[in-house]
Amino acid sequence: MWASRDSLLVTESPLPPDGLRKNRASGRITVIQDELFSPGRSKAQRYASLVVGLSGFWALFRHEIITTVCGPLPGALGLFLRSKLYPYLLGRVGRNVVFGQNVLLRHPHKIRIGDDVVVDDHCCLDAKGEDNQGITIGSGVFIGRNTIISCKNGDIEIGDRANIGFNCEIFSGGRVRLGKNTLVAAFTYLVGGDHLHDRTDLPVLDQGRVALGIEVDDNVWLGAHVVVSDGARVGRDSIIGAGAVVRGEIPPFKIAAGVPAQVIRDRREDV
Numbered sequence: 723m724w725a726s727r728d729s730l731l732v733t734e735s736p737l738p739p740d741g742l743r744k745n746r747a748s749g750r751i752t753v754i755q756d757e758l759f760s761p762g763r764s765k766a767q768r769y770a771s772l773v774v775g776l777s778g779f780w781a782l783f784r785h786e787i788i789t790t791v792c793g794p795l796p797g798a799l800g801l802f803l804r805s806k807l808y809p810y811l812l813g814r815v816g817r818n819v820v821f822g823q824n825v826l827l828r829h830p831h832k833i834r835i836g837d838d839v840v841v842d843d844h845c846c847l848d849a850k851g852e853d854n855q856g857i858t859i860g861s862g863v864f865i866g867r868n869t870i871i872s873c874k875n876g877d878i879e880i881g882d883r884a885n886i887g888f889n890c891e892i893f894s895g896g897r898v899r900l901g902k903n904t905l906v907a908a909f910t911y912l913v914g915g916d917h918l919h920d921r922t923d924l925p926v927l928d929q930g931r932v933a934l935g936i937e938v939d940d941n942v943w944l945g946a947h948v949v950v951s952d953g954a955r956v957g958r959d960s961i962i963g964a965g966a967v968v969r970g971e972i973p974p975f976k977i978a979a980g981v982p983a984q985v986i987r988d989r990r991e992d993v
């Protein structure tokens with residue numbers, strides 16, 4: 723199921739290393755400057771493709787009206803209007819979904835949300851990409867204030883009852899899955915993509931990007947300030963201690979901590 727580094731390359735480099743050119747067609751991480759400043763399209767078209775993700779005047783008009791009127795509105799009226807009108811923008815919205823104040827939406831038609839979900843104030847749900855599926859959020863999920871769920875031509879799946887604290891980021895240039903009943907503490911970052919850095923004659927910025935994906939299985943607890951690197955897998959019911967950097971694989975039911983995260987013990991030995 724998991725692709726190798728070579729087969730899953732997605733690159734945004736204007737000057738990709740020669741050996742990587744063959745992989746450029748396999749996908750492309752969105753580069754905001756390219757989208758915004760590319761010639762041959764009007765500013766409205768560029769804005770629409772970056773923000774709305776659908777062509778046509780009415781899609782842009784609907785997005786602008788709904789987000790401008792409802793997005794910054796405080797209090798109960800804001801909550802009420804967003805709950806009624808945001809479903810017109812999103813791909814799917816279940817029952818009892820709460821959108822906080824100033825929730826930012828990008829390519830919202832590629833965002834699907836289950837029932838009984840809270841997206842707290844100032845979150846960003848960004849499903850941007852050319853040919854991606856976008857963001858799927860299960861039922862009973864809580865997404866804390868200021869958290870960024872961000873695709874750059876990738877997909878993100880958040881399982882039922884996942885609880886994500888404030889100021890987290892989940893980024894995907896490929897595929898990132900956060901399982902059911904997961905607990906993600908504040909300031910945690912799932913980095914589902916990376917920069918190539920083999921060459922020394924080019925800045926890292928110009929060397930293209932890779933996305934292997936991340937899998938965090940059901941019932942996992944990620945402590946505060948955890949970083950989960952691209953290509954990592956965390957097995958079910960595991961706990962990752964505060965401040966850890968996860969690389970590679972953490973097997974199920976383990977407690978792991980440190981930089982890089984090392985297994986401290988097996989939780990099943992405690993009972």
Ligand SMILES: CC(C)(COP(=O)(O)OP(=O)(O)OC[C@H]1O[C@@H](n2cnc3c(N)ncnc32)[C@H](O)[C@@H]1OP(=O)(O)O)[C@@H](O)C(=O)NCCC(=O)NCCS
Nearest residue numbers: 906907908944945946961962963964965977978979980986
């Ligand atoms: C990982 C964690 C669950 C371990 O708890 P525990 O099972 O009670 O472990 P202990 O306190 O017995 O510690 C075991 C060893 O791991 C070390 N350790 C524990 N947590 C660590 C961490 N986050 N980073 C590095 N080392 C850690 C301890 O120093 C101890 O080392 P020692 O044996 O050399 O003395 C806990 O320390 C932790 O980080 N919890 C996350 C807290 C958090 O982020 N909460 C946010 C609210 S959702």
